[in-house]
Amino acid sequence: MTLNYSLKNVLAGLIFIGIGTAFAYASLGYEMGRAVRMGPGYFPLVLAGILIFFGAIIFVQALFSGPDEVAISATPWRGLLFLIGALVFFGLTVRGLGLVPSLFLTVFMAAMASQRTGPVGALVMAVAITLLCLGLFVWALGLTLPLFGPWTAF
Template sequence: MDKLLVVPINKDVAAGAIFVAFALGFGLISTNYPMGRLAQMGPGYYPALLSAILAVFGIAIGITGFRKGAEKVVVVRPLALIAVLGSPILFAATVRPLGFVPAVILTSLVATIAAPRMTLIQRLGAALVLTLGCTVIFILALGIPLPLLGNWLTF
């Protein structure tokens, strides 16, 4: 079994930092718009106000997090995370030019990168079963009008 990386992380401090980061980002973006004043608000006033409120919440959550102890959290392997989250994007980018069947095969093979203990035969088998199932369900049963082979693969 793979050794999992377990690190102590204070979730409240991390969440507070994320809130503050988003608040700063949206607050900076809102400065590109005229602020106006309270009696006649400009398009940048309300986003700036919401950013300030979000920052206050983030700081409050972070401060309460410092009072608690850190929890042990399992860190996900970055390659596995990228493979799983990138697979739907890869499918969307390849379904028109390659076609439905090659896009499902490619997507499922990329997604299996997240399972390092799978052999090549298991990966190919999973891709084949997934492709057959998706073709039957989406193309034949539901009638979604996607070409089985795309422009890049037809002659």
């Protein structure tokens, strides 16, 4: 499929317009005030307006600028899923499981994000990096996070 416009810039313009519109809409819900005593909504609304304006320029320019020289790169879906999963997992479990089990599983998941890492490699990395972090943060820097949380008590 060949395009005769810059897809990157069309999408970038649309994202800016989208972000600007969302902030502008939310700003309208706050008190505006006047220039002499600006309310909480005044400055964000101005910024959002400028952002929408820039987004529109980028969008229109993109339509006439010819195709991208370098196509949009492929998204590493596997990496994205594992990394976001790892972060959310850490957030959900660090209190309940405690630092050691939570971090271990988080690193395991994060390591799986690479196409070149299998479960065994990820396991080895999880052990090594968890030990490294314990040494660094808990032993050397004296971080006081519970190492094992309430969920691990049997």
